[in-house]
Amino acid sequence: MKSQNKEILYGLYDDDEDLLKAVKAANKDHLEMYDVFTPFPVHGLDPLMGFSESRLHIAGFVFGAMGTLTAFLFMTWVFTRDWPIIFGGKPYWSVPAFIPITFELTVLFSGIGMVVSYYIVNGLGFGVENPTLDDRITDDKFCIAFQTNGYSDAEIENLSSFFAKTGASEVSSKVI
Amino acid sequence: MNQFTFEGSQKRLFLGMIAVGLACMAATFLFDDDALHTRFWTNFLHNTVFFTGIAFVILFFYCASTLAYAGWFVNFKRVFEAYSLYLPVGLGFLLVIIAGIWGHFHHLYHWTDTSLLEVGGPNYDKVVAGKSGFINKNWYTFGTIITVGIWSFCAIKLRSLSLDEDSNPNADHSQYVQFKKVAAFFMFFGAFSSAAMIWQWIMSIDVHWYSTMFAWYATASWLVSALALTIASLIYLKSKGYYESVLPDHFHDLGKYIFGFSVFWTYLWFDQFMLIWYANNGEETVYFQHRFNHYSVLFYANLAINFVLPFLILMRNSVKRKAGIMMFAAIILFFGHWLDFFLMIKPGAYLTAQEALAHGGGHGDAAHSVVESGFALGNHFPGLLEVGTFLGFLGLFLFLGFRQLAKASLEPKNDPYLGEALHHHVI
Numbered sequence: 001m002k003s004q005n006k007e008i009l010y011g012l013y014d015d016d017e018d019l020l021k022a023v024k025a026a027n028k029d030h031l032e033m034y035d036v037f038t039p040f041p042v043h044g045l046d047p048l049m050g051f052s053e054s055r056l057h058i059a060g061f062v063f064g065a066m067g068t069l070t071a072f073l074f075m076t077w078v079f080t081r082d083w084p085i086i087f088g089g090k091p092y093w094s095v096p097a098f099i100p101i102t103f104e105l106t107v108l109f110s111g112i113g114m115v116v117s118y119y120i121v122n123g124l125g126f127g128v129e130n131p132t133l134d135d136r137i138t139d140d141k142f143c144i145a146f147q148t149n150g151y152s153d154a155e156i157e158n159l160s161s162f163f164a165k166t167g168a169s170e171v172s173s174k175v176i
Numbered sequence: 177m178n179q180f181t182f183e184g185s186q187k188r189l190f191l192g193m194i195a196v197g198l199a200c201m202a203a204t205f206l207f208d209d210d211a212l213h214t215r216f217w218t219n220f221l222h223n224t225v226f227f228t229g230i231a232f233v234i235l236f237f238y239c240a241s242t243l244a245y246a247g248w249f250v251n252f253k254r255v256f257e258a259y260s261l262y263l264p265v266g267l268g269f270l271l272v273i274i275a276g277i278w279g280h281f282h283h284l285y286h287w288t289d290t291s292l293l294e295v296g297g298p299n300y301d302k303v304v305a306g307k308s309g310f311i312n313k314n315w316y317t318f319g320t321i322i323t324v325g326i327w328s329f330c331a332i333k334l335r336s337l338s339l340d341e342d343s344n345p346n347a348d349h350s351q352y353v354q355f356k357k358v359a360a361f362f363m364f365f366g367a368f369s370s371a372a373m374i375w376q377w378i379m380s381i382d383v384h385w386y387s388t389m390f391a392w393y394a395t396a397s398w399l400v401s402a403l404a405l406t407i408a409s410l411i412y413l414k415s416k417g418y419y420e421s422v423l424p425d426h427f428h429d430l431g432k433y434i435f436g437f438s439v440f441w442t443y444l445w446f447d448q449f450m451l452i453w454y455a456n457n458g459e460e461t462v463y464f465q466h467r468f469n470h471y472s473v474l475f476y477a478n479l480a481i482n483f484v485l486p487f488l489i490l491m492r493n494s495v496k497r498k499a500g501i502m503m504f505a506a507i508i509l510f511f512g513h514w515l516d517f518f519l520m521i522k523p524g525a526y527l528t529a530q531e532a533l534a535h536g537g538g539h540g541d542a543a544h545s546v547v548e549s550g551f552a553l554g555n556h557f558p559g560l561l562e563v564g565t566f567l568g569f570l571g572l573f574l575f576l577g578f579r580q581l582a583k584a585s586l587e588p589k590n591d592p593y594l595g596e597a598l599h600h601h602v603i
Binding site for chain 1: 446450454492493601
């Protein structure tokens with residue numbers, strides 16, 4: 001599936017405090033942001049952008065529970081049905097001996113499952129190219145981007161004046 | 177409100193708890209006990225060790241956080257200071273135990289019987305004699321006095337530095353620099369000495385048995401209790417209108433600690449159990465066999481309360497930010513780890529006393545064949561008298577803690593990390 005090209009109008013800020021103020025102003029003016037890019041995590045940005053709590057840990061729990069069941073049921077099957085061996089005079093179904101391996105597989109499944117979920121949900125992976133609006137947003141610039149497909153000139157003008165008002169050091173547009 | 181007032185109603189509540197505790201201890205001593213007063217003395221040791229350990233580990237946590245350049249907790253660091261000042265009182269209670277060892281008015285520790293050490297004597301016990309270089313009266317006495325004395329000194333010193341920082345601020349933060357030096361010494365000394373003291377106070381009750389995990393395991397139990405007490409105190413103080421600067425974010429971090437250390441406690445509990453279970457050496461398994469057979473309800477309840485409940489309750493992010501459910505979890509865990517110490521102390525001490533009573537104080541390999549008969553409330557399961565004694569010690573601990581809280585402003589004024597604590601955000 002080929003997605004439609006996005007026309008992006010973005011402004012660059014020099015400071016994270018300026019960025020936070022600008023995001024607050026954008027919320028106040030009911031401007032719909034496409035995204036905000038920062039070179040490092042900025043405290044207080046997530047609630048301003050209206051992000052709800054990440055659901056990644058739910059995936060972590062589900063994968064972890066899968067790991068628990070896989071390890072425990074597999075060892076149960078091996079040591080009671082498939083190949084029963086007596087170790088140190090213990091019963092075939094020796095639960096305490098299973099716990100370390102169950103624990104390890106829980107952690108392994110949970111960890112790998114969360115990484116894979118994260119990559120799939122965010123469209124990352126081998127061979128994926130993600131367009132960067134400006135190389136400097138990975139270094140020292142803070143960026144607010146608007147998607148302007150189908151915007152009228154008046155709306156574009158409105159966004160430009162928003163950038164001017166909130167102190168953006170540069171404003172550019174790009175099609176990605 | 178930055179100045180805590182210790183109200184009359186709180187004082188009456190805590191003094192009432194102390195009175196209940198004293199009444200329960202007196203009742204235990206006079207009416208419901210064997211000739212050696214086992215139930216009374218085990219209750220006394222149990223609560224002494226539990227609360228002294230909490231005071232120790234709170235100071236340890238405070239020092240460790242400061243040395244790690246952590247700043248998030250400093251707006252409520254007075255709570256840590258106030259509770260750590262219980263240490264001299266704990267030393268006082270331990271001196272009573274020590275007096276009992278020298279005066280033979282309790283029989284908590286089997287190794288106090290010196291006839292076990294006479295080679296060729298009728299009571300000679302090879303295992304106890306082999307350990308007598310460390311497990312002896314002198315080590316117990318002077319180890320306890322010196323160790324807890326130094327802990328108490330550190331607690332008082334750190335408190336006075338922290339108060340001095342408020343009244344005499346200076347540009348180079350000399351008190352903070354000095355604080356870190358004392359804290360570094362305390363961490364080094366406390367980490368080693370607490371292990372040795374746990375061996376003396378608790379592990380030497382089951383004198384034939386030993387476990388290299390034990391000191392860690394008991395310390396983890398103290399740590400979870402200490403965090404639970406901190407959380408419960410902060411929620412209470414907030415409900416009274418104090419500590420407005422303590423945000424859900426602070427509870428979130430404390431919640432992560434209590435969740436993490438509950439799992440850590442379980443890890444140690446399980447490791448200690450599994451290695452002994454797998455190796456199946458008689459001299460080691462006897463410890464768990466005794467608990468399986470005579471304490472089976474508590475044995476599994478211990479795991480359920482201290483692992484399963486916090487693991488499931490505290491797993492979600494949002495839960496750690498809610499006062500009500502955190503209070504619930506803190507109370508459950510505090511009591512749960514008190515039960516854990518019950519299981520560390522009671523079985524061995526009760527068995528020792530039973531053997532001593534059956535053989536008139538004498539001992540030999542044959543004495544180990546004493547079969548414990550019947551269920552004894554208070555020795556096999558906590559009865560109302562145990563709960564009352566616990567309330568008494570808790571009342572004293574909180575009374576002294578709140579009195580210290582009232583002596584200084586609740587938030588420090590000049591801590592270099594105060595700004596970080598006031599702007600603490602975790603999500």
